[in-house]
Amino acid sequence: MICQCESCHLKTLFYSSIRLDEIEGYCSSRREIGVKAGEDLIKQGEEIRDFIYLKEGLVKLYRKSDNGQIQIIRFGKPFDFVSLLSVFSDDKYNYSVSAIEDSVACVFDLSEIKQLILTNGAFAMHLIEIQNRASDLIIMNTLDLLQKRLYGRVASVLLYFAIEIYKSDEFELPISRKEIAQYIGMSIENVIRVISAFRKDKIIQVYGKNLAILDRERLERMRDLS
Amino acid sequence: MICQCESCHLKTLFYSSIRLDEIEGYCSSRREIGVKAGEDLIKQGEEIRDFIYLKEGLVKLYRKSDNGQIQIIRFGKPFDFVSLLSVFSDDKYNYSVSAIEDSVACVFDLSEIKQLILTNGAFAMHLIEIQNRASDLIIMNTLDLLQKRLYGRVASVLLYFAIEIYKSDEFELPISRKEIAQYIGMSIENVIRVISAFRKDKIIQVYGKNLAILDRERLERMRDLS
DNA sequence: ATCAAAAGATGATATATATCATATAGATAA
DNA sequence: TTATCTATATGATATATATCATCTTTTGAT
Numbered sequence: 086m087i088c089q090c091e092s093c094h095l096k097t098l099f100y101s102s103i104r105l106d107e108i109e110g111y112c113s114s115r116r117e118i119g120v121k122a123g124e125d126l127i128k129q130g131e132e133i134r135d136f137i138y139l140k141e142g143l144v145k146l147y148r149k150s151d152n153g154q155i156q157i158i159r160f161g162k163p164f165d166f167v168s169l170l171s172v173f174s175d176d177k178y179n180y181s182v183s184a185i186e187d188s189v190a191c192v193f194d195l196s197e198i199k200q201l202i203l204t205n206g207a208f209a210m211h212l213i214e215i216q217n218r219a220s221d222l223i224i225m226n227t228l229d230l231l232q233k234r235l236y237g238r239v240a241s242v243l244l245y246f247a248i249e250i251y252k253s254d255e256f257e258l259p260i261s262r263k264e265i266a267q268y269i270g271m272s273i274e275n276v277i278r279v280i281s282a283f284r285k286d287k288i289i290q291v292y293g294k295n296l297a298i299l300d301r302e303r304l305e306r307m308r309d310l311s
Numbered sequence: 312m313i314c315q316c317e318s319c320h321l322k323t324l325f326y327s328s329i330r331l332d333e334i335e336g337y338c339s340s341r342r343e344i345g346v347k348a349g350e351d352l353i354k355q356g357e358e359i360r361d362f363i364y365l366k367e368g369l370v371k372l373y374r375k376s377d378n379g380q381i382q383i384i385r386f387g388k389p390f391d392f393v394s395l396l397s398v399f400s401d402d403k404y405n406y407s408v409s410a411i412e413d414s415v416a417c418v419f420d421l422s423e424i425k426q427l428i429l430t431n432g433a434f435a436m437h438l439i440e441i442q443n444r445a446s447d448l449i450i451m452n453t454l455d456l457l458q459k460r461l462y463g464r465v466a467s468v469l470l471y472f473a474i475e476i477y478k479s480d481e482f483e484l485p486i487s488r489k490e491i492a493q494y495i496g497m498s499i500e501n502v503i504r505v506i507s508a509f510r511k512d513k514i515i516q517v518y519g520k521n522l523a524i525l526d527r528e529r530l531e532r533m534r535d536l537s
Numbered sequence: 538a539t540c541a542a543a544a545g546a547t548g549a550t551a552t553a554t555a556t557c558a559t560a561t562a563g564a565t566a567a
Numbered sequence: 568t569t570a571t572c573t574a575t576a577t578g579a580t581a582t583a584t585a586t587c588a589t590c591t592t593t594t595g596a597t
């Protein structure tokens with residue numbers, strides 16, 4: 086029987102560079118893992134054996150720094166590779182991945198992916214491009230945060246969820262103020278304060294977990310200045 | 312005539328995965344470019360045609376952010392690929408590279424490297440590993456800076472040059488206070504102040520461009536706390 | 538050698554951010 | 568339900584950082 090991945094978006098990324106007779110083997114190691122919100126998909130320090138791709142849901146990549154602080158590296162949405170960092174350069178994960186929303190991951194044997202790289206140039210090329218784009222995004226994002234101040238950083242995160250994740254100015258904020266703080270490198274109290282200030286200034290509206298961006302332009306100006 | 316790259320360290324990275332009959336073509340597009348301190352090797356916005364590797368010297372990768380600020384992304388030392396970021400994912404450089412010290416770069420046609428990826432699995436695998444390691448380093452570094460305060464960030468930079476670049480506690484600091492500021496995302500004045508403070512505390516000694524780390528342990532503690 | 542520009546240095550002050558304290562609402566477990 | 572914990576919220580204060588100003592030193596150009 087031929088592979089069941091017809092509906093999977095991974096197909097558009099990879100299948101174009103894989104010959105039909107390779108698809109069988111390619112799918113053989115593929116399995117799906119469901120993780121509930123709060124559960125870990127990858128634990129820092131674990132040995133890297135898999136190549137993981139997010140099919141559904143939302144996850145966070147984070148690490149525990151030397152002094153014990155939790156730092157969120159980035160968020161992962163469907164079609165993102167959550168195991169791109171370190172996968173090919175290290176033997177142990179130097180970050181953890183946990184589900185923010187209930188999620189489904191596609192898991193492949195890393196050894197199989199490596200075999201594909203060795204034997205299929207087009208696949209390798211494709212993977213390199215995807216990897217590059219992903220790394221560049223993280224780097225540019227983190228650099229952006231580094232030169233912004235508190236207000237710009239918070240605005241940045243809110244706009245990220247509106248634009249990249251939910252593609253709408255109204256959404257349920259999936260992360261806590263604490264997680265925002267861990268992502269942008271500021272204190273929890275100040276994150277809360279800024280969100281309150283945005284609310285009082287009618288830039289956003291908050292009711293429970295729901296968040297609506299009322300004045301997108303002003304929020305973008307807050308993000309872009311300083 | 313066979314390739315002249317015997318002495319080049321690139322050999323150890325790449326030649327192991329390249330067959331002898333490929334070396335000829337591999338070398339055909341290779342050329343060396345010398346850049347004097349202060350000169351640009353790559354300009355942000357330029358089209359990406361080359362694959363560049365630093366043979367000698369010291370460079371900085373930097374970008375101009377949306378609001379016009381200059382931000383240093385990382386430094387490049389011999390055997391670093393200075394064109395790893397975006398090379399395979401974009402058509403234009405989104406950063407510049409300029410020489411801090413007089414430098415020599417090895418330049419290859421990107422198209423030729425891409426051809427190698429397509430036809431040589433071992434080479435592709437090797438390149439992916441190198442790329443991953445490089446990206447991970449930048450990401451972890453930038454994340455580290457993001458959660459550190461002024462003193463920790465400055466300590467971090469000084470130790471970086473001591474450990475990674477010069478492998479000695481005494482060296483000529485190759486960059487200005489302004490460049491340190493552009494790298495760590497703090498003001499020039501405060502960078503100067505911190506260096507003065509380190510000097511007054513006998514953690515470092517400064518005479519002209521020369522810098523000596525007198526108390527490595529304390530400097531490392533400064534880096535690691537907060 | 539001279540001048541101009543940039544880098545380094547430092548003080549005074551304003552602003553931004555963290556920290557500590559406390560309170561309330563919401564979530565979770567017993 | 569009650570009790571307990573966590574998240575959100577806000578004020579007061581301490582600390583960290585930026586900004587502005589001024590000065591000296593170094594560097595670079597002519």
